Amino acid sequence: MADPSALTSHHELQVRFCETDLMGIVHHANYLIYCEAARVDWLHKRGVSYESWVAHGVHLPVVRAKLDFKKAAQFDDRLRIETVMAQLSRASVRFVYRITRGDDAICEAETVLACVNDELRLRRLPADVAEVFQRPESA
Amino acid sequence: MADPSALTSHHELQVRFCETDLMGIVHHANYLIYCEAARVDWLHKRGVSYESWVAHGVHLPVVRAKLDFKKAAQFDDRLRIETVMAQLSRASVRFVYRITRGDDAICEAETVLACVNDELRLRRLPADVAEVFQRPESA
Amino acid sequence: MADPSALTSHHELQVRFCETDLMGIVHHANYLIYCEAARVDWLHKRGVSYESWVAHGVHLPVVRAKLDFKKAAQFDDRLRIETVMAQLSRASVRFVYRITRGDDAICEAETVLACVNDELRLRRLPADVAEVFQRPESA
Amino acid sequence: MADPSALTSHHELQVRFCETDLMGIVHHANYLIYCEAARVDWLHKRGVSYESWVAHGVHLPVVRAKLDFKKAAQFDDRLRIETVMAQLSRASVRFVYRITRGDDAICEAETVLACVNDELRLRRLPADVAEVFQRPESA
Numbered sequence: 001m002a003d004p005s006a007l008t009s010h011h012e013l014q015v016r017f018c019e020t021d022l023m024g025i026v027h028h029a030n031y032l033i034y035c036e037a038a039r040v041d042w043l044h045k046r047g048v049s050y051e052s053w054v055a056h057g058v059h060l061p062v063v064r065a066k067l068d069f070k071k072a073a074q075f076d077d078r079l080r081i082e083t084v085m086a087q088l089s090r091a092s093v094r095f096v097y098r099i100t101r102g103d104d105a106i107c108e109a110e111t112v113l114a115c116v117n118d119e120l121r122l123r124r125l126p127a128d129v130a131e132v133f134q135r136p137e138s139a
Numbered sequence: 140m141a142d143p144s145a146l147t148s149h150h151e152l153q154v155r156f157c158e159t160d161l162m163g164i165v166h167h168a169n170y171l172i173y174c175e176a177a178r179v180d181w182l183h184k185r186g187v188s189y190e191s192w193v194a195h196g197v198h199l200p201v202v203r204a205k206l207d208f209k210k211a212a213q214f215d216d217r218l219r220i221e222t223v224m225a226q227l228s229r230a231s232v233r234f235v236y237r238i239t240r241g242d243d244a245i246c247e248a249e250t251v252l253a254c255v256n257d258e259l260r261l262r263r264l265p266a267d268v269a270e271v272f273q274r275p276e277s278a
Numbered sequence: 279m280a281d282p283s284a285l286t287s288h289h290e291l292q293v294r295f296c297e298t299d300l301m302g303i304v305h306h307a308n309y310l311i312y313c314e315a316a317r318v319d320w321l322h323k324r325g326v327s328y329e330s331w332v333a334h335g336v337h338l339p340v341v342r343a344k345l346d347f348k349k350a351a352q353f354d355d356r357l358r359i360e361t362v363m364a365q366l367s368r369a370s371v372r373f374v375y376r377i378t379r380g381d382d383a384i385c386e387a388e389t390v391l392a393c394v395n396d397e398l399r400l401r402r403l404p405a406d407v408a409e410v411f412q413r414p415e416s417a
Numbered sequence: 418m419a420d421p422s423a424l425t426s427h428h429e430l431q432v433r434f435c436e437t438d439l440m441g442i443v444h445h446a447n448y449l450i451y452c453e454a455a456r457v458d459w460l461h462k463r464g465v466s467y468e469s470w471v472a473h474g475v476h477l478p479v480v481r482a483k484l485d486f487k488k489a490a491q492f493d494d495r496l497r498i499e500t501v502m503a504q505l506s507r508a509s510v511r512f513v514y515r516i517t518r519g520d521d522a523i524c525e526a527e528t529v530l531a532c533v534n535d536e537l538r539l540r541r542l543p544a545d546v547a548e549v550f551q552r553p554e555s556a
Binding site: 036040 | 453457491
């Protein structure tokens with residue numbers, strides 16, 4: 001397997017107005033959406049688009065998620081998400097995330113994605129898909 | 140065509156916390172979601188589930204929408220949506236909505252849905268689908 | 279403390295169209311929203327509205343969340359959420375959730391809420407708020 | 418008033434997975450969110466952050482919206498939003514939007530924002546706020 005730093009990518013995004021709630025902070029459910037955006041970008045940075053997998057009957061729904069909130073983020077904050085492919089198994093892959101705003105830790109998260117077919121039944125990760133998860137960012 | 144009152148149904152819902160924004164009011168994009176929930180319920184009340192149409196290659200995406208906001212709604216407000224099938228054409232159907240909270244008018248809206256096939260190409264509304272839009276609530 | 283079954287309530291909801299994604303299933307971030315709706319209802323069933331606490335400078339943001347997805351839910355599914363107040367501490371409260379569709383287990387989740395003041399600083403749960411979390415449903 | 422092209426800005430964004438629905442296309446409610454993101458960016462490009470107004474009791478909720486959908490957008494599509502300040506009145510401002518994907522017209526929209534105070538009561542746009550809406554992008 002590639003060395004850990006190779007399995008890391010960074011994604012930046014800006015908090016949208018509609019992502020805040022009446023406490024004036026980002027509603028917690030949005031962090032799963034931020035992690036997903038970061039994961040899609042992690043793949044892009046390895047030359048892969050998730051849709052090409054969907055077209056071949058490979059889907060990767062989230063089957064487990066954990067979120068630890070450290071500090072609230074607010075409207076218009078610029079957030080940085082560090083995404084690491086942490087564990088690859090026969091039919092699943094685990095990502096961990098660190099969301100920061102400048103020096104502030106905002107949220108730590110992890111998600112496990114399972115590989116399923118068009119009928120949503122568990123299947124082994126195809127070799128070419130598994131290979132992508134061990135790939136460093138493209139030059 | 141059935142008389143207008145027959146083409147009207149009512150749906151109630153409660154504002155969710157995540158639907159508010161930092162102004163403390165319902166974020167305006169949620170009203171399109173409320174109208175959609177009311178429309179799905181309008182169909183249920185005529186004995187139809189939208190999925191059965193999807194299974195037969197009939198999709199009804201929104202192609203036009205208009206929203207007029209009268210008063211802000213807030214977290215936990217109980218809203219009532221009056222939904223009327225206002226116009227039926229060969230390949231589209233127009234609904235109008237009045238969203239109220241008690242005596243307060245909150246929002247008036249309308250949406251036009253076009254009938255498309257699995258390739259998202261415009262198609263005539265099948266006769267059995269068009270019939271549903273002229274149907275009163277089931278007993 | 280009241281006996282465990284007293285600390286349990288049930289909430290039902292119907293999956294909205296916009297809550298599905300292109301896999302045709304409920305997007306996983308929505309389960310945090312379902313849990314929140316169930317929690318708000320848990321309070322209502324004890325005669326309390328969350329806003330009244332907000333008005334007194336008591337906020338309860340989610341500081342930890344865990345989700346285990348068992349089976350996919352789909353558009354229009356009727357889901358039932360069993361919500362249990364599982365642990366009460368000085369400045370936080372933990373809820374666990376079991377989301378089902380008929381006999382199918384869909385999702386198991388838990389969230390920890392921390393008590394904070396208007397400046398989002400941790401504070402002890404006021405006695406009257408702590409009392410509510412140990413209360414059975416109102417007659 | 419500045420010449421019309423000066424009142425125009427462009428914003429790019431990428432469609433998120435969670436913004437699609439089971440038709441495999443962007444759910445229509447998200448376009449209001451895209452327009453809002455473009456509007457926030459329009460202000461940033463004139464050196465203004467919306468929060469600074471909020472801090473001074475100036476809020477600009479959407480009071481009217483119109484959307485015309487031309488073509489469906491899909492997951493991961495890169496969209497470009499042209500935003501024009503189209504009309505400035507005493508207590509409101511109207512923006513129009515053209516959302517495109519390459520040469521494809523995806524959506525045309527407009528929103529009217531009203532100026533309200535902390536109690537959500539209509540108020541005149543302060544002179545310094547009105548001035549911003551007539552400003553070209555900062556160098």
